[in-house]
Amino acid sequence: MTPPAARAPATLPEHGRASGWLRSVRLALGTTAALGLARFAYGLLVPAMRDELGWSLAKAGTLTTANSLGYLVGALAAGPLARRLSETAAFRLGMVLTAAALAANAATSSYPVLLLTRAAAGVFGALVFIAGGVLASRAAASRGSALPVSIYFAGAGLGIAVSGTVIPPLLSHHPGRWPLAWAGLAAGAGLAAVFSWTAAADGTKAGARAHEDAGGAGGPGSAGGVGSVGDGAGGVAAPLADWHAVVRLWRVSLAYVLFAGGYIAYITFLSAYLAAHHASVTQVAVTWAALGVAAIVEPVLWSRPLRAWPGARALAAALAGISAAAAIAIVSADPGVVLVSAIGYGVSFLVVPAAITRLVHAAVPRSNWTAALAAFTVVFAVGQMVGPYLAGVLADSYGAGATLVWTAGLCAAGAVASLTVRSAGKP
Numbered sequence: 001m002t003p004p005a006a007r008a009p010a011t012l013p014e015h016g017r018a019s020g021w022l023r024s025v026r027l028a029l030g031t032t033a034a035l036g037l038a039r040f041a042y043g044l045l046v047p048a049m050r051d052e053l054g055w056s057l058a059k060a061g062t063l064t065t066a067n068s069l070g071y072l073v074g075a076l077a078a079g080p081l082a083r084r085l086s087e088t089a090a091f092r093l094g095m096v097l098t099a100a101a102l103a104a105n106a107a108t109s110s111y112p113v114l115l116l117t118r119a120a121a122g123v124f125g126a127l128v129f130i131a132g133g134v135l136a137s138r139a140a141a142s143r144g145s146a147l148p149v150s151i152y153f154a155g156a157g158l159g160i161a162v163s164g165t166v167i168p169p170l171l172s173h174h175p176g177r178w179p180l181a182w183a184g185l186a187a188g189a190g191l192a193a194v195f196s197w198t199a200a201a202d203g204t205k206a207g208a209r210a211h212e213d214a215g216g217a218g219g220p221g222s223a224g225g226v227g228s229v230g231d232g233a234g235g236v237a238a239p240l241a242d243w244h245a246v247v248r249l250w251r252v253s254l255a256y257v258l259f260a261g262g263y264i265a266y267i268t269f270l271s272a273y274l275a276a277h278h279a280s281v282t283q284v285a286v287t288w289a290a291l292g293v294a295a296i297v298e299p300v301l302w303s304r305p306l307r308a309w310p311g312a313r314a315l316a317a318a319l320a321g322i323s324a325a326a327a328i329a330i331v332s333a334d335p336g337v338v339l340v341s342a343i344g345y346g347v348s349f350l351v352v353p354a355a356i357t358r359l360v361h362a363a364v365p366r367s368n369w370t371a372a373l374a375a376f377t378v379v380f381a382v383g384q385m386v387g388p389y390l391a392g393v394l395a396d397s398y399g400a401g402a403t404l405v406w407t408a409g410l411c412a413a414g415a416v417a418s419l420t421v422r423s424a425g426k427p
Contacts, residue, residue, distance in 0.1 A: 024139060024148040026199035028155030029192035030091060030132035034125035036159010036292070037185045037192075038098050039067055042118070043268045044167040044288065045182070047275040048175035053109055057272060057400065061392030064268045065385045066115045070122025072381035076374075077123070078130040087131040091200045094127030095193035099186050106182035135200060150299035153350060157295030160346075162188065164288020168271075172281040245364050245372035246379060251421045252312065252359050253379050255414040256352075259319055260383025262410030263349045265391035266326055267291075269403040270342070276400040277333040287335075287342045294346025302351040306358060315355035316418035321348035323411035326404045333401075353380070359421070 101121035136152035325344030394402040
């Protein structure tokens with residue numbers, strides 16, 4: 001997601017500014033729950049659930065596919081629901097139901113039911129993610145600063161770091177505790193709902209139109225971009241999805257679907273890879289915590305490249321970074337090497353949707369941003385649905401390290417595709 005158009009910052013008293021940043025931090029608990037806990041933390045439970053329930057890695061990967069399908073449904077529903085209820089109500093509803101979906105995972109070992117609960121977590125997480133992104137963008141517009149948006153997306157890293165610190169010790173030598181781990185994630189999401197509740201109140205009416213500029217490309221670090229179908233010109237309806245943009249920017253589309261299929265395999269099967277190499281509980285916890293902290297600082301590291309680098313260079317660099325991070329763990333399973341791999345992944349994976357969004361904004365007329373980004377959301381979701389299952393099939397045949405080969409290969413191919421992108425002006 002990219003910040004809305006810059007506006008003159010409002011003059012606020014010191015206590016007002018402090019209160020505003022605190023509100024942004026509490027709002028960021030939305031991405032902590034929707035992404036960090038409800039999507040990515042599942043990777044920590046894969047080894048235990050696989051052992052206890054007798055799953056193949058392909059079967060484990062299919063739960064991530066279900067979650068990604070749910071995300072697509074939620075992303076497409078978020079706009080109409082927010083218009084009907086308001087972004088604040090959609091955010092709060094999504095937070096409560098995300099916690100409920102996580103709790104439901106703890107109550108069953110039935111594979112079909114788990115598919116449904118993981119899909120439900122995807123649906124409700126998308127509501128949180130997109131509605132919260134709009135609220136953060138409005139806050140950014142009213143303050144003349146992109147910091148509220150950066151803080152909002154950093155919340156995903158917090159969820160990864162916290163779950164990575166808590167779950168490995170819980171499941172160490174006790175894989176049968178996996179329902180308790182889901183209950184813990186649900187409790188964390190519930191607390192996030194409580195502490196973010198008042199932060200979601202939209203008190204920034206001055207930025208009420210910021211959502212028209214705040215669409216993101218639907219990825220793990222964007223706001224979905226499917227919320228509005230109006231073109232801003234007297235309420236005339238625009239297409240829900242602009243597939244002409246996907247075709248015209250086909251190299252960007254190719255890079256995005258390759259990223260979606262590749263990045264999700266790394267974080268879904270990271271713990272399975274560590275378990276296959278008999279990593280200690282301390283190594284697993286430190287690796288995941290480092291990945292999460294790296295994701296928190298990522299917006300700061302990439303802010304200038306996203307603004308200043310021409311064309312798709314930032315996109316290519318981020319994809320190359322993910323590929324390199326996965327590749328070094330293929331070469332060696334030494335704890336230090338895997339730690340570097342996790343940090344490299346953490347500082348790269350959330351920036352890709354932001355880079356995609358900027359490319360679309362540069363190539364598509366402003367009135368068509370939402371429809372174009374809606375189409376790219378579908379492109380992303382397709383890759384994210386297919387990737388975990390296929391990577392799991394490879395892992396069942398060749399070992400958990402095959403998922404790293406999958407991530408490295410797809411993201412390297414995406415980087416090459418990005419380097420062929422020419423700067424395209426608006427038609």
